[in-house]
Amino acid sequence: MGLRSAGFIVSLPLISKLLKKHGYVKRKAQKKQTIGTNKNRNAQFENIAMLDTQ
DSSP: OOTTTTTOOOOHHHHHHHHHHTTOOOOOOOOOOOOOOOTTHHHHHHHHHHHHHO
């Protein structure tokens, strides 16, 4: 059952205030760190290319 159908008046500013009041904040997207390099990286791509042509 939705809030409006239950007789409550809701709006975006009201929801934002309530979320902020209770400690909820909008999270920023986090960038993933690279895992590093692999000494066989080129060989991996060559193997993929070879499998793709078969």
